[in-house]
Amino acid sequence: MILTVTLNTALDLTYRVPALKPHASHRVTEVTERPGGKGVNVARVLAALGHEVTVTGFAGGGTGHAVRAALAGQARLVDALLPVAGATRRTLAVVDEHTGDTTQLNEPGPLISPAEWRAFQEAYEDLLAGVSAVALCGSLPPGVPVGAYAGLVRSARAAGVPVLLDTSGEPLRRAVAARPDLIKPNADELAELTGSYEPLRATQDARRRGARAVASLGAEGLLAVTAEGRWRAAPPARVRGNPTGAGDSAVAGLLSGLAERLPWPDRLARAVALSAATVLAPVAGEFDRAAYEEVLARVTVLPEAGSAA
Amino acid sequence: MILTVTLNTALDLTYRVPALKPHASHRVTEVTERPGGKGVNVARVLAALGHEVTVTGFAGGGTGHAVRAALAGQARLVDALLPVAGATRRTLAVVDEHTGDTTQLNEPGPLISPAEWRAFQEAYEDLLAGVSAVALCGSLPPGVPVGAYAGLVRSARAAGVPVLLDTSGEPLRRAVAARPDLIKPNADELAELTGSYEPLRATQDARRRGARAVASLGAEGLLAVTAEGRWRAAPPARVRGNPTGAGDSAVAGLLSGLAERLPWPDRLARAVALSAATVLAPVAGEFDRAAYEEVLARVTVLPEAGSAA
Numbered sequence: 008m009i010l011t012v013t014l015n016t017a018l019d020l021t022y023r024v025p026a027l028k029p030h031a032s033h034r035v036t037e038v039t040e041r042p043g044g045k046g047v048n049v050a051r052v053l054a055a056l057g058h059e060v061t062v063t064g065f066a067g068g069g070t071g072h073a074v075r076a077a078l079a080g081q082a083r084l085v086d087a088l089l090p091v092a093g094a095t096r097r098t099l100a101v102v103d104e105h106t107g108d109t110t111q112l113n114e115p116g117p118l119i120s121p122a123e124w125r126a127f128q129e130a131y132e133d134l135l136a137g138v139s140a141v142a143l144c145g146s147l148p149p150g151v152p153v154g155a156y157a158g159l160v161r162s163a164r165a166a167g168v169p170v171l172l173d174t175s176g177e178p179l180r181r182a183v184a185a186r187p188d189l190i191k192p193n194a195d196e197l198a199e200l201t202g203s204y205e206p207l208r209a210t211q212d213a214r215r216r217g218a219r220a221v222a223s224l225g226a227e228g229l230l231a232v233t234a235e236g237r238w239r240a241a242p243p244a245r246v247r248g249n250p251t252g253a254g255d256s257a258v259a260g261l262l263s264g265l266a267e268r269l270p271w272p273d274r275l276a277r278a279v280a281l282s283a284a285t286v287l288a289p290v291a292g293e294f295d296r297a298a299y300e301e302v303l304a305r306v307t308v309l310p311e312a313g314s315a316a
Numbered sequence: 317m318i319l320t321v322t323l324n325t326a327l328d329l330t331y332r333v334p335a336l337k338p339h340a341s342h343r344v345t346e347v348t349e350r351p352g353g354k355g356v357n358v359a360r361v362l363a364a365l366g367h368e369v370t371v372t373g374f375a376g377g378g379t380g381h382a383v384r385a386a387l388a389g390q391a392r393l394v395d396a397l398l399p400v401a402g403a404t405r406r407t408l409a410v411v412d413e414h415t416g417d418t419t420q421l422n423e424p425g426p427l428i429s430p431a432e433w434r435a436f437q438e439a440y441e442d443l444l445a446g447v448s449a450v451a452l453c454g455s456l457p458p459g460v461p462v463g464a465y466a467g468l469v470r471s472a473r474a475a476g477v478p479v480l481l482d483t484s485g486e487p488l489r490r491a492v493a494a495r496p497d498l499i500k501p502n503a504d505e506l507a508e509l510t511g512s513y514e515p516l517r518a519t520q521d522a523r524r525r526g527a528r529a530v531a532s533l534g535a536e537g538l539l540a541v542t543a544e545g546r547w548r549a550a551p552p553a554r555v556r557g558n559p560t561g562a563g564d565s566a567v568a569g570l571l572s573g574l575a576e577r578l579p580w581p582d583r584l585a586r587a588v589a590l591s592a593a594t595v596l597a598p599v600a601g602e603f604d605r606a607a608y609e610e611v612l613a614r615v616t617v618l619p620e621a622g623s624a625a
Contacts, residue, residue, distance in 0.1 A: 022421055027338050029412070032420040069378035099408070101421065103338070111341040112331055112410065 009053055009266050010138040013046030013064035015116040015148040017098045018073050026105040042074040045255050046144035052259035054083040061085040063134055067117055068094025089127050093117020116148030124151055135166040140266035142171040142258055147178055156182035169265045173258050183217045190218045191258055197223055206230055224257045229279050233271055240275035242283040243305040252292030256281040272308040279306050318362055318575050319447040322355030322373035324425040324457040326407045327382050335414040351383040354564050355453035361568035363392040370394040376426055377403025398436055402426020425457030433460055444475040449575035451480040456487055465491035478574045482567050492526045499527045500567055506532055515539055533566045538588050542580055549584035551592040552614040561601035565590040581617040588615050
C-alpha cells in the first residue's frame, strides 16, 4: 500500500468556451469535473498502474462530496480523506476552443481549524503504520501551519517510511530541513528554494539544505542527484502534447519505485515514461498505457558527469 | 402565496481576482456563492419585501444541494424544487479587482429527461391551485422542449392565475402566443422577438403576437403597454451602480403588483423603485431597502402619448 497526502484537495473543473474574452458573457459548451489536487492525481496514476493506494488529506462541503463520490468508483484506491467543516476548493481551467489556450482560476481552499489539523496528524501517523512509501503533495490550505510538511516528513522518517515531497515556496523550504528522501521541484521551484537556475548548483544546494535526493523534471527529461549517484533520464524523442499532469505522473513513477526500492535508474525510467505518456494522452492528466510501455522500453538513463554527487 | 418557476436554477459563483489575464494562472482572492437563476432571484426579493413565495423548478447534484441548503435558511420562502438526476448548473462571474469589470461564464444546465419534465408539469399544476400569481423565468435547461413555457402559460391561464413571463429567444416567441398576462423583455429581447428596436412598434408587435401587456426596462426606466393604457415610469434621477439583478427586482415588483391586482401605475412604480434600489445596493443582486422606500416615494409614472394602446 502506498499513501498520498493532499491537504488541499480540489474539484477540478474544465470549461470549454468558443473564445474567452475578458468582460464578455460566455456560454460554456462543455463542462467536465474530476477529483484533483496533486496527491489525488498521483494516486489515480498509481492505481491505474496496478498499485494499491490510499488517499488522505481533507475534504468538505458539496465539492468535497463530489470528490469523494468520484474516488469511490476507482479500483485499488482507498479514500481516507478527513471530513472538515469548510468546503473543498475548486480549480477551473477555461479552454479557449479557438486558440487552444487555457486560463486557470484556483480557489484558495477551506480554512482548516487547529482541531482539524491535529486530527489529521493523528490519522496520518496511524496510516503510516501500513504503507511502503508516502508522497506529500501540493499547496497548504489556509489555517495549516507553514511548517506542516516538515512535521509530516519527520513522522514518516520516524516510522521508517520513505517520503517524497512535492511542494513549493516556504512549505518546501521548511520541510527540506526535515530530510525528505526525495523532492521533485521544477526549475522555478528549485530556483525559489536555492536562488539558482544553474541545475548542478541548485541541486547540490537543495541537498545541502537536507533533501536526501532531488529529481527535477524539465522539457528534456529528469535530472536526479542522489547519494548513490547522479543521472539524467530522457524519453527517446521530445514529446509534444498537453503537459497537464506530467509532473504528477512523474511523482507516481518515482514513488512506486521508492516503494519497491528499485535501483535509481529504474525509478527514473518509470517516471520519465509515465510523464511522456501523460503528455501524449488525448485527455489532460490521464496517461496513455500503450505509450507508457513503448517509451519505458526506450528511455535513456545516463550517469551525469561528476557522478559522486 | 406567489410562485416563481426557475427550470434552470443555478449556483451563482463570484470570483474576485487581482486582474484577469487570458491564458494566465490566477489565484482567486475571494469566492462567494449563492442560489441563482432568475426565478430564484425574484423570489428572494419578494421574500425580503414580506411576501410568501414558493420556488419551483429543478435541482440536482452537489450544486443543487448547495442551492437548496441556502434556500432553506430564507424566511417566507418555500422550496418546491423537484430533484433531478443531472446537476444544477453553475454560473461564474469573475470580477477583475483592477478594472472592476466582470467576465461571465454560464454552464448550460443539466439534461432533463422526459419523465422529469412530465413530473414537473404535474407538480406545477398542483402548485397553481394555491397561488395568486406566477412568474416563469429564465432559460430552459437541455431536454426541456422549446415550447415549455407556452404550456405553462396555458395551465396558469386555465387555473385563473395571472402569469408573468421573463425569458428570451425561441421559448419567448412560442410562449407569447399562449397569451401571458405580462412579458418583460429588455430592448434586445424585444427586438429579437419582433425585429424592431423602435419601442412603440416593437411593443405593439409583441402585443399583437399575444402578450396581454409588455413592460420593457431600460436605463431610463420602464415602458409599459397594456390594455388599460400606456405608461413610462422613471426614477427621480438616473441611478449609477451595479445593474446585476435589476431586471429580476423589476419582475418582483411587477409580480407582487399583479398578485395584489394593483393599478398599473402602482405596479410600475414598485418595479422601478426596486430596480433602482438593486442598482444602488453595495452587494450585487441585493436591494437596499432604504433606497427602495425613498425612490418609491419619488418615482414618476406618466401616461405615454397615444395611450389607447
